[in-house]
Amino acid sequence: APARPGRKLGPVADNVGSAHRAWLDPMRTSYLASGLTLNELSIRVRFAKSKISELLRGVGLYPRWEIVLLLATELGMPNWPLYRLWSQAALEAHKSSEWINGCTDRITVTATHTTPPLDHGAFRELVENDYSLYAQVFLDDNQRDNAVADTFDRLWLSWNQALASHDLRRYAWNVLRTTVMARTPHRDGRPELGHAAFDTVTLQNLTDPAHYAQQLTETLELFTAISRLPDRQLDVIVLRRLCGFTHEAASALLGTSLATIRSDERHATRFLDSVIPPPSTEGTAP
Incomplete structure (x- = not known):
């Protein structure tokens, strides 16, 4: 990532759950790759620098969708997979459906980036059934389907990093394995x-x-x-x-x-x- 002035972004808090990290880790990666400082990002989204730092470290209260969307838009992240993962993590953080809907009623969630890249779709079509067979060994049918869907959402959020990795298949498998194991007893x-x-x-x-x-x-x-x-x-x-x-x-x-x-x-x-x-x-x- 480009060198930047100011204090280095701290690590993710230890108490952040797997569902929260599913969207937080790609957002941190996008921020670090952007070359922006926290101060510059704060000016662009008109949100306190300290609050942005807390959000990117998973500190404090679970963030509302408005600020997550503002950051995602500034960092060029697709809205729809991010919203799906954010919603699931909100439930894990014991937020009610009313709270989730209250965060999003005033905002168009799928305004842009509603369709994944063509090569992402082709890759999903190629491996999705095989991923489901693997996930089925560890999870029941509902959990299996959710884990596989979350895997492709996470890949969509980090697709540029996946393509730039040494091997796309290995990168994607690591995402699948992490997602499945987070749900496995x-x-x-x-x-x-x-x-x-x-x-x-x-x-x-x-x-x-x-x-x-x-x-x-x-x-x-x-x-x-x-x-x-x-x-x-x-x-x-x-x-x-x-x-x-x-x-x-x-x-x-x-x-x-x-x-x-x-x-x-x-x-x-x-x-x-x-x-x-x-x-x-x-x-x-x-």
């Missing part, structure tokens, strides 16, 4: 995959209660072990074993080399084999 710092365990084809085809209980126990043990994998290995195993992707398809989706995909799968499989004992053969004929 965690235990001991690791994501829970119990929801996916109940949806496995093996369990759905079992009708005997005893066999179902045994298979469920084994499946839950396996999914617990999968959740302990490092992030990259976890994603590869989820795509390969739970979503049915080929090595080539996983490589294309993650923006990672084919050799890396195969290496991550080998390491993950070795770990899973070490913590999940093989089926008992006691009492079987030699």
Whole structure:
């Protein structure tokens, strides 16, 4: 970002939630890339510099849409995805629907930038179904759809940064993963995959209660072990074993080399084999 005079913008406050950061981080990125100082931005939007600083750090009360829109317009950010993410974060901040509507009734939300860039739309059409398959492993249907929609809204807000990144696919995958994991229940710092365990084809085809209980126990043990994998290995195993992707398809989706995909799968499989004992053969004929 261009050098600028004045005090450096402070970090985002620790208590800022994931939904709030979904639009705040792209706004901070747009501000830092603009070359404007807080003082210059304050003059342009006619809002106190200290209040702008607080907004960009997530300090104080959750901001009203009027000031968010003023800043977004000055920074060249699209209105519609920003409004969607702002509204969701307002609900997370325990704001009522009446408060949200009261902020926006007097303002045209979708005045400009209502259509995403053509290449953003093409990219979404290419990967959206695959993103949904991944999200389904961790979330129920409603949460899955919201997470995927939020992912593309976040990408729309930071599309220039995504295009300028080393690999668009990897940049977008990191946005998806961050969005999905923010909604996923965690235990001991690791994501829970119990929801996916109940949806496995093996369990759905079992009708005997005893066999179902045994298979469920084994499946839950396996999914617990999968959740302990490092992030990259976890994603590869989820795509390969739970979503049915080929090595080539996983490589294309993650923006990672084919050799890396195969290496991550080998390491993950070795770990899973070490913590999940093989089926008992006691009492079987030699």
